[in-house]
Amino acid sequence: MNTPDRGRRQAQVISALQPLLPAHALLWQHEDTVPYECDGLTAYRQVPLLVALPETSGQVAAVLKACHALKVPVVVRGAGTGLSGGALPHELGVTLSLAKFNRIVHIDAIGRTAIVQCGVRNLAISEAAAPHGLYYAPDPSSQIACTIGGNVAENSGGVHCLKYGLTLHNVLGVRGFTAAGEPVAFGSAALDAPGLDLLALVVGSEGMLAVITEVTVKLLPKPVMARCIMASFDDPRKAGNAVAGVIAAGLVPAGLEMMDKPMIAAVEAFVHAGYDLDAQAILLCESDGTPEEVDEEIDRMLRVLMDSGATHVEVSQDEAQRLRFWSGRKNAFPASGRISPDYMCMDSTIPRRRLADMLQAIAVMETKYGLRCANVFHAGDGNLHPLILYDAEDPDQLRRCELFGADILETSVRMGGTVTGEHGVGVEKLSSMCVQFSPAERERMLALKHAFDPSGLLNPGKVIPTLARCAEYGKMHVRRGLLAFSEIPRF
Amino acid sequence: MNPNLARLIDQVRTAHQAHEPLEIRGGGTKAFYGEAPVGRVLDTRVHVGIVSYQPTELVATVSCGTPLAELEAALAQNNQGLAFEPPHFAEGGTVGGMVAAGLSGPSRATAGAVRDHVLGATLLDGRGELMQFGGEVMKNVAGYDVSRVLAGSLGTLGLLVDVSLKVLPVAPSTATLRFPFSESSALAHLNKWGGQPLPLNASAWWGDTLLVRLRGARAAVQTAVATFRNTGGELVEPAQASPFWEGLRNQTDQFFENAMVATARDTPLWRLSVPQTAPPIVLPGEQLIEWHGAQRWWSTPAPAAEVRRAAEGAGGHATLFRARAKSVDVFTPLTPPVMAIHRSLKQSFDPAGVFNPGRLYPGL
Numbered sequence: 066m067n068t069p070d071r072g073r074r075q076a077q078v079i080s081a082l083q084p085l086l087p088a089h090a091l092l093w094q095h096e097d098t099v100p101y102e103c104d105g106l107t108a109y110r111q112v113p114l115l116v117a118l119p120e121t122s123g124q125v126a127a128v129l130k131a132c133h134a135l136k137v138p139v140v141v142r143g144a145g146t147g148l149s150g151g152a153l154p155h156e157l158g159v160t161l162s163l164a165k166f167n168r169i170v171h172i173d174a175i176g177r178t179a180i181v182q183c184g185v186r187n188l189a190i191s192e193a194a195a196p197h198g199l200y201y202a203p204d205p206s207s208q209i210a211c212t213i214g215g216n217v218a219e220n221s222g223g224v225h226c227l228k229y230g231l232t233l234h235n236v237l238g239v240r241g242f243t244a245a246g247e248p249v250a251f252g253s254a255a256l257d258a259p260g261l262d263l264l265a266l267v268v269g270s271e272g273m274l275a276v277i278t279e280v281t282v283k284l285l286p287k288p289v290m291a292r293c294i295m296a297s298f299d300d301p302r303k304a305g306n307a308v309a310g311v312i313a314a315g316l317v318p319a320g321l322e323m324m325d326k327p328m329i330a331a332v333e334a335f336v337h338a339g340y341d342l343d344a345q346a347i348l349l350c351e352s353d354g355t356p357e358e359v360d361e362e363i364d365r366m367l368r369v370l371m372d373s374g375a376t377h378v379e380v381s382q383d384e385a386q387r388l389r390f391w392s393g394r395k396n397a398f399p400a401s402g403r404i405s406p407d408y409m410c411m412d413s414t415i416p417r418r419r420l421a422d423m424l425q426a427i428a429v430m431e432t433k434y435g436l437r438c439a440n441v442f443h444a445g446d447g448n449l450h451p452l453i454l455y456d457a458e459d460p461d462q463l464r465r466c467e468l469f470g471a472d473i474l475e476t477s478v479r480m481g482g483t484v485t486g487e488h489g490v491g492v493e494k495l496s497s498m499c500v501q502f503s504p505a506e507r508e509r510m511l512a513l514k515h516a517f518d519p520s521g522l523l524n525p526g527k528v529i530p531t532l533a534r535c536a537e538y539g540k541m542h543v544r545r546g547l548l549a550f551s552e553i554p555r556f
Numbered sequence: 557m558n559p560n561l562a563r564l565i566d567q568v569r570t571a572h573q574a575h576e577p578l579e580i581r582g583g584g585t586k587a588f589y590g591e592a593p594v595g596r597v598l599d600t601r602v603h604v605g606i607v608s609y610q611p612t613e614l615v616a617t618v619s620c621g622t623p624l625a626e627l628e629a630a631l632a633q634n635n636q637g638l639a640f641e642p643p644h645f646a647e648g649g650t651v652g653g654m655v656a657a658g659l660s661g662p663s664r665a666t667a668g669a670v671r672d673h674v675l676g677a678t679l680l681d682g683r684g685e686l687m688q689f690g691g692e693v694m695k696n697v698a699g700y701d702v703s704r705v706l707a708g709s710l711g712t713l714g715l716l717v718d719v720s721l722k723v724l725p726v727a728p729s730t731a732t733l734r735f736p737f738s739e740s741s742a743l744a745h746l747n748k749w750g751g752q753p754l755p756l757n758a759s760a761w762w763g764d765t766l767l768v769r770l771r772g773a774r775a776a777v778q779t780a781v782a783t784f785r786n787t788g789g790e791l792v793e794p795a796q797a798s799p800f801w802e803g804l805r806n807q808t809d810q811f812f813e814n815a816m817v818a819t820a821r822d823t824p825l826w827r828l829s830v831p832q833t834a835p836p837i838v839l840p841g842e843q844l845i846e847w848h849g850a851q852r853w854w855s856t857p858a859p860a861a862e863v864r865r866a867a868e869g870a871g872g873h874a875t876l877f878r879a880r881a882k883s884v885d886v887f888t889p890l891t892p893p894v895m896a897i898h899r900s901l902k903q904s905f906d907p908a909g910v911f912n913p914g915r916l917y918p919g920l
Contacts, residue, residue, distance in 0.1 A: 175747045176833035220697050234672050249893045255829040255872035256850045259888040265704035269697050286753045309612040315725030357775030414693040416613050446694035486695035506687040510699050512904030516897050
């Protein structure tokens with residue numbers, strides 16, 4: 066949409082930012098800004114007014130001040146791997162790419178901390194810490210590409226967060242700027258900071274509260290070794306109960322993942338990991354630590370899995386085999402892309418004890434909506450990633466897929482869970498937020514944003530739906546909200 | 557609705573209309589902490605009970621007035637517990653008070669703090685509206701993480717009605733070792749060990765003695781004990797070690813007893829929170845170091861400005877933890893933009909300034 070108004074606004078913002086940035090750090094030609102039109106959620110696209118790529122903190126502050134003065138929305142962007150549209154540009158806003166903040170400032174091997182700029186990739190931190198026998202624990206599947214700034218924005222998890230926590234638990238402090246361009250810090254180099262724990266709010270705030278340019282993370286000593294059990298079950302319910310059994314036995318596995326039969330078939334065809342194709346469900350259960358510790362834990366885990374009715378168990382004998390066990394799980398998304406033209410990935414969390422109920426509910430939904438669904442779960446923490454398979458070329462399949470997805474989210478909320486475990490709300494789950502939170506709760510969250518960003522310029526319109534939007538959603542709500550359509554076009 | 561909770565809501569609504577301050581109070585065991593309480597007492601102990609506890613979910617949801625000891629006993633029956641070892645300063649402390657104070661015990665440096673274990677909360681805000689944030693699941697990024705901010709908020713944002721906490725299995729094995737180390741040697745060793753895959757769980761240094769608690773899988777603890785004995789560590793019998801860690805956790809240990817006596821003579825007790833690697837802090841008085849170097853307790857007659865300078869110089873902050881008269885700010889003053897956020901949050905959650913006014917910062 067290139068209306069004369071937009072053109073005038075663009076010219077105005079360009080002339081305000083040009084004196085603040087080197088010429089190559091400001092993009093506004095359509096062919097330059099179009100690569101920024103979406104993040105990992107490609108269903109939503111919007112070309113930004115312009116893209117600023119500052120190289121110094123001073124430039125970030127200056128750009129924010131200028132945008133603040135002109136009341137221009139600012140959308141911060143890292144690697145753009147987010148799955149909920151958190152970095153979707155604003156039509157009349159500046160996309161602030163922090164890609165150039167990719168320097169590891171300092172690794173304190175003795176203190177086991179790293180100070181890194183926000184654009185440093187998650188995996189790059191562990192790589193830089195490796196010579197000291199240390200690593201950064203949270204490991205989202207996209208860790209090869211996603212940045213620590215994005216991880217902070219989304220409070221990213223990964224397959225090891227049951228034992229090692231989320232981003233929140235592994236970040237000591239952040240530095241950056243308010244929407245008005247004032248320098249600000251949350252947390253500290255110590256284990257706590259005075260006043261309210263605002264760091265806990267900023268982590269997971271999806272770029273709505275402040276612009277973070279530097280992060281201090283904790284590093285952990287690398288476990289000496291890890292071993293993984295692959296256990297097959299002839300009934301998903303037994304696998305679900307085995308998960309509860311492992312926890313009840315006082316074990317906290319380093320990773321505890323589940324795949325159902327359609328997913329096993331999809332990934333086995335893709336990576337040939339040697340998965341049991343007859344199994345109705347497979348659990349991957351990992352222990353890490355010293356060799357003595359791992360032996361002890363693996364023994365206890367095996368006992369629980371066998372007692373829970375595993376039909377087959379195999380323990381990784383070396384690192385190559387362990388990585389092979391994981392290769393299927395880690396490739397669940399691309400494998401699904403091979404068996405279906407499109408898939409929609411859900412991300413709700415439910416209490417662990419409801420895993421088997423959820424699988425059954427999803428099976429019923431498959432019939433109801435006439436679409437297939439393959440499931441991977443972070444079973445240890447109840448986080449589900451059902452992948453609904455469909456063909457986006459077929460409008461009716463798309464419609465049924467959206468109903469299917471909304472049904473899963475609402476079933477999760479009814480089971481005492483949440484609509485998003487780790488991918489964030491972004492623009493994708495705005496309507497689902499109306500189901501999970503009351504008007505008073507949403508109003509308080511909007512006020513909370515206002516406390517950090519009184520002008521409402523940071524990533525406006527994301528995460529917390531307005532009362533009007535939820536009212537609209539309520540009207541379209543057939544049978545307690547199965548309709549997930551909104552004014553935002555999808556596909 | 558439970559009639560006791562309904563009464564609490566009524567009291568808050570009345571106070572809101574009258575702009576009348578309320579002092580949220582559970583067992584009153586932490587009345588000494590923070591700025592001086594003001595207002596009519598709102599006793600949370602009418603709202604009690606474990607709402608739900610599923611050991612296989614590793615989550616307990618508890619009403620605010622529930623005695624902390626009662627929750628811990630229920631968890632212990634299933635061989636689970638609160639990994640952050642919240643202190644009991646006296647009998648009768650409540651779960652709500654534990655979360656609102658946000659204080660964690662000896663295992664904090666390894667196991668995380670109270671806030672790391674808060675999964676969700678039901679909050680009664682200043683208008684008397686009930687709202688829920690977070691939930692009972694480990695992973696939840698729907699909206700802002702309001703429930704965790706309540707940990708350490710000293711009740712300034714609202715009344716914590718119910719809270720969901722992550723609980724963890726009790727580790728199968730524990731051992732304590734004693735080392736005759738000077739302060740700098742203790743700090744150096746703790747930081748070195750911290751970088752190794754050892755089941756280090758808690759540590760305390762006082763009077764040229766370092767005590768280290770190992771906790772984890774049996775095999776891991778056994779191996780570490782052997783390693784530590786080779787570097788001069790002496791195993792402490794459980795019968796002696798357990799009461800020591802309990803005393804440290806609840807601040808009934810000799811160091812804290814001395815510090816209490818000293819506060820009566822106008823020598824306050826300061827809590828310095830600094831990076832674990834901060835070099836020895838030099839002040840007059842007595843010091844006890846916890847959290848592998850990250851928490852340094854000082855019973856010192858030094859002026860507040862000197863203590864705060866020392867903490868800030870080390871990259872941390874200082875809290876006037878116990879004092880006969882609190883003539884300076886209890887908590888380290890905030891930068892203007894951060895204070896502005898505090899004011900605005902307070903304004904939106906508690907517009908009439910009902911809850912614990914001034915308890916965290918004067919005027920807040």
